[in-house]
Amino acid sequence: MNPVIQREFFGILRSPRSLVMLFVLTVVFSVAVLMRWPSDASADLSGLQSMEVFRIFGYGLLAGVMFLVPAFPAVSIVNEKNDGTLELLLNSPLSAGSIYFGKISGVLLFSVLVLLSSLPASAACYAMGGIAFGSGLGLLYLVLFLLVIQYATLGMLVSSYAQTSDAAVRITYSAVFALFFITLIPRAFMQFTGDWGVFKVVGDWIRFLSPLPAIMEIMGQSDVASAGLKESSTTLGFIVVTIITSVLFAAKTLSRLNYRIFDQSRAQGVITDDQELSTRVARRFLYVVDPQRRKAGIPWFLNPVMVKEFRCRRFGRMQWLLRLIAFCAVVSMVLTSMTALGVKGLGVTNIGALLVVLQVMLVVILTPSLASGLISGELDSGGWALLRMTPMSARQVVTGKILSVIWTLVLVLMATVPGYVMMIMIQPTMVVEVQMVLICLAWTAAYVLAVSAAVGGMFRSTAVSTTMSYVVVIALFLLPMIVWLRRDAPFGRDTVEIALMSNPVGAALSELETPGFETYNLLPAAWWVAAVISAVMFFVLGVQVWRLTRPD
Amino acid sequence: MTDSDVVVEINELTKRYDEFTALDSLTMQVGKGQILGFIGPNGAGKTTTIRILVGLSKPTSGSARIAGADCLTESRKIKRLVGYMPDDFGRYNNMRVSEYLDFFGAAYGIGRSARNKRVDEVLEIAGATHMKDLFVDALSRGMQQRVAIARTLMHDPQVLILDEPANGLDPQARIDMRFMLLRLAEMGKTLIVTSHILPELARVCDLVAMITKGKLRAFGTLDDIMKDIQQRRTFELLLLKDEQVKRTADLVTKWLDQQSAAETLGKSDVTGAEAETMVRFSTSLSDEALAPLLTHLIQQGEVVAQFREVATDLEDAFLSVASGGDHQPQFKASAALPKTADAGAGA
Numbered sequence: 001m002n003p004v005i006q007r008e009f010f011g012i013l014r015s016p017r018s019l020v021m022l023f024v025l026t027v028v029f030s031v032a033v034l035m036r037w038p039s040d041a042s043a044d045l046s047g048l049q050s051m052e053v054f055r056i057f058g059y060g061l062l063a064g065v066m067f068l069v070p071a072f073p074a075v076s077i078v079n080e081k082n083d084g085t086l087e088l089l090l091n092s093p094l095s096a097g098s099i100y101f102g103k104i105s106g107v108l109l110f111s112v113l114v115l116l117s118s119l120p121a122s123a124a125c126y127a128m129g130g131i132a133f134g135s136g137l138g139l140l141y142l143v144l145f146l147l148v149i150q151y152a153t154l155g156m157l158v159s160s161y162a163q164t165s166d167a168a169v170r171i172t173y174s175a176v177f178a179l180f181f182i183t184l185i186p187r188a189f190m191q192f193t194g195d196w197g198v199f200k201v202v203g204d205w206i207r208f209l210s211p212l213p214a215i216m217e218i219m220g221q222s223d224v225a226s227a228g229l230k231e232s233s234t235t236l237g238f239i240v241v242t243i244i245t246s247v248l249f250a251a252k253t254l255s256r257l258n259y260r261i262f263d264q265s266r267a268q269g270v271i272t273d274d275q276e277l278s279t280r281v282a283r284r285f286l287y288v289v290d291p292q293r294r295k296a297g298i299p300w301f302l303n304p305v306m307v308k309e310f311r312c313r314r315f316g317r318m319q320w321l322l323r324l325i326a327f328c329a330v331v332s333m334v335l336t337s338m339t340a341l342g343v344k345g346l347g348v349t350n351i352g353a354l355l356v357v358l359q360v361m362l363v364v365i366l367t368p369s370l371a372s373g374l375i376s377g378e379l380d381s382g383g384w385a386l387l388r389m390t391p392m393s394a395r396q397v398v399t400g401k402i403l404s405v406i407w408t409l410v411l412v413l414m415a416t417v418p419g420y421v422m423m424i425m426i427q428p429t430m431v432v433e434v435q436m437v438l439i440c441l442a443w444t445a446a447y448v449l450a451v452s453a454a455v456g457g458m459f460r461s462t463a464v465s466t467t468m469s470y471v472v473v474i475a476l477f478l479l480p481m482i483v484w485l486r487r488d489a490p491f492g493r494d495t496v497e498i499a500l501m502s503n504p505v506g507a508a509l510s511e512l513e514t515p516g517f518e519t520y521n522l523l524p525a526a527w528w529v530a531a532v533i534s535a536v537m538f539f540v541l542g543v544q545v546w547r548l549t550r551p552d
Numbered sequence: 553m554t555d556s557d558v559v560v561e562i563n564e565l566t567k568r569y570d571e572f573t574a575l576d577s578l579t580m581q582v583g584k585g586q587i588l589g590f591i592g593p594n595g596a597g598k599t600t601t602i603r604i605l606v607g608l609s610k611p612t613s614g615s616a617r618i619a620g621a622d623c624l625t626e627s628r629k630i631k632r633l634v635g636y637m638p639d640d641f642g643r644y645n646n647m648r649v650s651e652y653l654d655f656f657g658a659a660y661g662i663g664r665s666a667r668n669k670r671v672d673e674v675l676e677i678a679g680a681t682h683m684k685d686l687f688v689d690a691l692s693r694g695m696q697q698r699v700a701i702a703r704t705l706m707h708d709p710q711v712l713i714l715d716e717p718a719n720g721l722d723p724q725a726r727i728d729m730r731f732m733l734l735r736l737a738e739m740g741k742t743l744i745v746t747s748h749i750l751p752e753l754a755r756v757c758d759l760v761a762m763i764t765k766g767k768l769r770a771f772g773t774l775d776d777i778m779k780d781i782q783q784r785r786t787f788e789l790l791l792l793k794d795e796q797v798k799r800t801a802d803l804v805t806k807w808l809d810q811q812s813a814a815e816t817l818g819k820s821d822v823t824g825a826e827a828e829t830m831v832r833f834s835t836s837l838s839d840e841a842l843a844p845l846l847t848h849l850i851q852q853g854e855v856v857a858q859f860r861e862v863a864t865d866l867e868d869a870f871l872s873v874a875s876g877g878d879h880q881p882q883f884k885a886s887a888a889l890p891k892t893a894d895a896g897a898g899a
Contacts, residue, residue, distance in 0.1 A: 164645070269648060269686035294685070297654045297664040304658035311651055312644045382640030386703075389606060390659035391631050551610040551624070552603065 004089070004099055008106020012072060018110065022117050025064055029057060029121035050128035055219045057125055058140050059482055061118050062147075062215050066176060067474065068114055069148050071467040073107045073155030074172035075165045077253075079463075081261060082165070096257035100250070104152055111148040115141060140218050143235065146242045147211045151176060153249035160256045166377065166462035170369040173470040177365055183209040185358075205241065207234070214238035289318040305392070305400025306407075313370075321408065325415040331358065332419025336426070352430075352437065353514040355419055359441055360505050362412060364477055367448040370408060372456030372469035374401040375544065380462045384548070394549040398541070402453065409445045413438075433511050436523065440508035443530040447503060448473055450537035457544040476503055484516070493519075501526045557583040559711060559742040560605070565614035567600050567766075574600045576766040577614065582759060584710075587733060587743040589757035591750065591870055597766040598746045599639075602713055605744070606636045619710050632660075635704035639715045641696045642703075645689045649680070649699055652688045653706055660707040670706060677735065678702040679728060694725040701732060711742045718749050730756050754866040762873045769873040777869050784872065787842075789831040789849075790858035797824040800854050801831045807848055808833065811841055832862075 012018050080086035089099050122137055131137060155172045162168035187203040207213060213234040272283050272292040283290050298307045310317065335351050378384040387397055420434045455472045456465035483491050483499035484506070491499070497520050500506030507526035509517040560582040567575040575597045582588045592598050603609035605616055607627040615622065621629035644652060650671055657667035675681045680698040683691065691699060697717055704712055717733070718726050726749070733756050737743060747753050753760070760777055762770040770777050791800055801824035808822065812835070822833040835842065846859050862868075 267687045267690040269690070271685045274685075295648075295651055295654075297667050298658040299664060304655055307658075308644065308647070308655045311647050311655075313646065317646075381644065382638065382642040383644060385608060385636075385638050385640070386642040386656070387659070388608060389631055389634070389636050390656065391628060391661060392659050551608060 002094075002098055002102040002105070004094065004102025005105045005109070008076065008103050009109045012106060012110045021068060022113055025068075025114060026117040026120065029060060029118045030124075050125060050130040051220060053128060054125050054131050054136065055221075055486065057118065057121055058215060058219055061115070061140070061144055062211060063475070063478065063482075064114055064118075065111070065144055065147055065151070066180060067471045069107070069111050069151045070155045070172045070176050071169060071463075072110060073104070073152045074159055074162075074168045074467075075463050076103050076107065077156055077159035077257075077261075078162045078165050078168045086261070090258065096254055100156070100254050100257055104156060104250070107152045107155075108148065111152065112145075115144060115148070136218065139235065140215070143211060143214050143218065143238060146239060146246070150179075150242045150246045150249070153246045153253065154179075157249045157253045160253050160261060164462070166373055166380075166466045169463050169466040169470070173467070173474075174365045174369065177361070177474065179209050180212065181210070181361060183207055184212065185354075204237070208237035208241040209245070211238060211242075287319055288322055291317050291319050303396065303400035303403060305387075305397050306403045307400075309401055309404035310407075321411060325411050328362070328412055328415035329418055332416040333422065336419045336422035350514075352420075352423060352434075352512040353509055355416060356437060356441070356505070356508045356512065356514075359413065359416055360444060360477065360508075363409065363441075363445050363448055364473055366412065367405065367409065367445065368452040368456070368466065368469040368473050370405045371402075371449050371452035372466045373462045374398070374405075374453050375457040375541075375548065376459050376462045376465040379460050379548075388549060394545050398545050402449070405449055405453075406445075409449065413441055413445060433513075436511040437508045439527070440504040440511065440523075443504040443527055443534075444508075446534050447530045450534040450541070451476065454537035454540040454544070457541050477505065480506060487516070496520070497522065501529050504530050559584050559586075559619055560588075560744065561617045562601070562605075563615050565601065565604060565616055566612050567597075567604065567609065568612045573766050575604075575611070578763070578766075578768050580761055580768065580771050582742055582744065584742055585737050585740050586758040587737050587745060587756055588759045588761060589753035590744055590746045590761050590763070591753065591866075592746075592763035596763045598763060599715065600766075601763070602636075602715060602744070602746070606630065606634055606713060632707065633710050635707065635709035635712045637700045637704045637712070637714045637717060639719065641700055643689055643696070645687075647688050648684070649675070649686055649688060649691075649702075650684045652699065653703055656703050657706045662707065670708075674702040674705040677705060678732065693720040694722060697721060697725070697729065698732075705736075709741070711744070712736060713744045715746050716748065717745060718747050718752050726752055750866040750870055760866070762870055764873070770869070774866065777873075784834050784836050786832065786834045786862040786868070788858070788860055788862055789833075789856055790860075791829045791831065792855050792857055794826040794829050796854055797826045797829060797831060800824070800849065800856075803849060803852055803854065804831055804833055804845070807845055808835055808837070811837055 077086065080089065090096070094102075122141075125131060126133065126137055154175055155168075158172045158175065159168045162171060183206045186199075187207040214237075217234050270292055271294055272280055272290050273294045275283075283292070295311075298304050332355055335354060373380075375384075378387060417438075420438065424431055424434055451473055452469040456469045459465040459468060480499040480502050484496055487493070487496045500510070500517075500520055501522055504526045506517060506520065507522035510520045510522050558581045560580075562578055562580050565575055565578040566573070578597070578601060580588075590598050590601070600609060604611050605618065605623055607623055607630050610624060615624075617623065618630055619633050621633060623630055644655075647655070653671045653674065654667060657670055658664075662670060671684075672681070675684055678698045678701045680695065680702055683695055683699060686695070688696075688699065697720075701714070701717070704714070714733075718729050721729060730752060733743060733745065737756075737758075745753065745757070754774060757774065759772065760770065760774050761768060762777075770780070789800060789804070791797060801822050805822045822831065824831045846856060849856055
């Protein structure tokens with residue numbers, strides 16, 4: 001047996017977290033099925049009841065794969081590289097192929113265990129009748145298994161480029177999130193704007209990168225971003241695209257498993273101030289804020305930790321923030337101006353909804369990556385002991401760190417204000433709705449920040465804190481949407497309303513009278529819920545920081 | 553040393569974790585401008601002592617004061633008085649060295665213009681001026697150690713506590729580090745330095761504290777400790793043939809046992825190394841008592857090429873103290889204190 005498989009697989013299994021995860025998943029799946037198990041003696045010949053159970057179970061499995069699988073491959077190469085064991089492996093008689101195969105097999109074996117934990121529930125589902133084996137259960141497992149392979153190969157590719165384990169986790173989850181949701185947007189956009197010829201075909205293929213349409217098709221539902229008619233099988237498209245992308249990811253990673261992975265010179269620390277005049281002039285034109293200019297000291301009125309946080313982030317430097325803000329501003333303006341230009345079928349509310357969804361996605365992707373490592377990042381790097389030795393209080397340290405996240409989020413959210421201003425100019429009656437939406441978005445940012453920081457603060461390793469923050473935040477935003485998707489059955493109106501109140505996104509969409517959300521009355525309850533949860537989370541973070549600053 | 557010269561004062565310091573005693577009644581004093589070498593094997597209690605001194609850990613009993621400030625209750629004062637360099641560098645990615653030092657200067661509340669000047673000063677002291685624009689995460693281990701020293705000096709502390717500053721350094725970097733420590737002592741800083749590289753410490757320390765299993769085994773100037781250690785000296789007998797080794801070792805053992813019994817001294821250790829054709833022994837016998845040994849061996853027909861005493865250094869002293877374990881007599885801290893006028897002489 002390949003020794004790498006043995007080490008990887010048993011390494012994952014030895015972690016108590018993995019065992020708890022498998023146990024919890026088995027229980028959750030079984031309970032979900034039991035809850036929907038028919039209580040009367042009559043048989044449902046239409047198969048509707050069993051389909052309901054199957055859907056809960058199928059989406060649950062999809063969420064399980066999405067949350068649990070990426071974390072393991074994301075750290076598998078970068079950890080070995082940083083611990084120095086990858087050099088030993090590459091220096092051993094094992095080929096790069098067998099190292100890669102060993103590593104990915106370990107992850108896949110664990111993922112198979114995750115899928116197997118659902119077998120009792122799927123057997124019960126099948127026993128209820130009304131679900132085909134091949135085109136139902138079998139196809140679901142095939143799609144999920146291919147998804148596992150795609151996420152595992154993607155995670156390992158990211159891991160081969162990343163410098164730290166937390167960066168690897170962050171980038172992998174962002175990529176997974178982008179593959180899952182953002183790939184649906186181009187096709188959904190074209191749904192409003194009509195057939196764009198070749199762009200429609202591209203949009204279709206991009207949509208195949210997301211597992212959601214395929215799963216919805218297997219569940220017998222009209223999938224998201226489809227035009228209502230069954231033009232082609234999304235499941236087949238997904239299978240083809242997933243196999244191709246997985247092979248590409250694996251090939252690229254394999255090509256890096258040699259000297260190339262270490263062959264990096266140390267940064268030379270080039271400074272523009274010391275360059276020739278022509279270089280200095282050229283850079284002055286190219287950069288609004290030159291990242292290579294010598295910085296002035298931290299001014300007295302700024303919290304030093306806040307400045308340090310910006311400077312430590314690769315993309316936290318001013319030139320990157322400006323690029324992000326410019327991108328957000330341009331996207332929001334383009335979307336809104338399309339309404340002004342009278343693009344077919346694109347109403348102001350639809351654009352508003354699209355803006356909200358994009359902003360929430362940005363917040364959900366960006367915030368955990370910034371906030372989850374506030375404490376664990378310092379503990380990991382050894383900086384916490386140094387910070388404790390300075391005269392700064394724990395409150396000042398944490399305030400500086402939180403401010404650095406808040407500023408980034410404020411800048412990003414403010415960048416989309418021009419889009420909303422244009423919306424008001426087109427339809428002046430929307431002033432109040434836009435105000436409500438902006439308040440909802442502000443609460444969303446505060447809520448995600450509080451949850452990410454508190455969850456991240458509970459762990460000492462940055463990779464674990466980042467993973468757990470992403471899992472919790474995505475779950476908090478995804479679960480209410482899954483409940484909303486099933487708003488006709490099995491969930492009743494009250495249940496959906498309560499689920500949507502758990503975060504402010506539903507309220508924002510409801511204020512904009514987005515189709516499907518217009519009947520729910522979510523304000524101001526959703527704000528109160530966000531405020532209370534944020535307060536509790538900040539309190540938890542405060543307690544954790546207080547505990548860590550006490551002498552041992 | 554008068555009371556006013558004492559900068560670091562540790563009194564009956566004890567730290568227990570449930571049943572495990574990490575520190576057992578540690579008492580010592582270090583004066584202004586002195587360098588204390590803090591020696592002990594892994595897990596001896598060095599880092600525990602340091603963490604208590606810098607306020608990161610709380611003692612179970614006893615007290616520790618730095619420049620009159622209590623390490624437990626006056627942590628804000630301690631933070632100003634002490635510059636602490638842990639074994640772990642405390643790396644921040646994507647920051648240049650100047651930005652890194654600027655951040656710590658700002659954290660200590662140093663004004664911007666004074667801070668800019670101070671960054672240049674500490675980089676000059678640490679011999680790291682050329683690293684100013686380099687990224688912290690791209691520094692080699694030796695470079696990181698220099699930057700860490702510079703960071704420790706940013707707020708101009710009275711006392712520097714350096715945990716393994718020579719760890720991972722190449723020979724040239726070690727020599728540079730040694731000069732840097734001496735320079736800091738000349739500036740009037742009090743230094744507490746832990747290291748596993750004992751010859752390095754021997755060259756710079758005014759005081760040495762040896763600790764094993766949480767107990768202070770030896771404390772004082774290197775000369776004082778050597779005098780105590782040398783009560784038990786080591787000798788080597790170089791023979792001509794390897795078959796002589798076992799025979800000679802037996803003869804030496806028997807002879808030493810007879811002499812020791814006559815003089816009520818402890819048992820002597822005798823070891824033979826056939827590969828080196830050498831017999832090595834340690835004994836507390838005086839030169840007069842030991843002199844007839846060579847005659848005895850020759851009378852027994854053994855040919856001895858050399859008979860010599862092995863010079864004792866800090867490493868031997870440490871091994872001797874460490875192997876003494878709990879039976880080793882503990883040194884009195886106050887009795888071993890050097891005269892302040894001699895500070896730096898050992899360097």
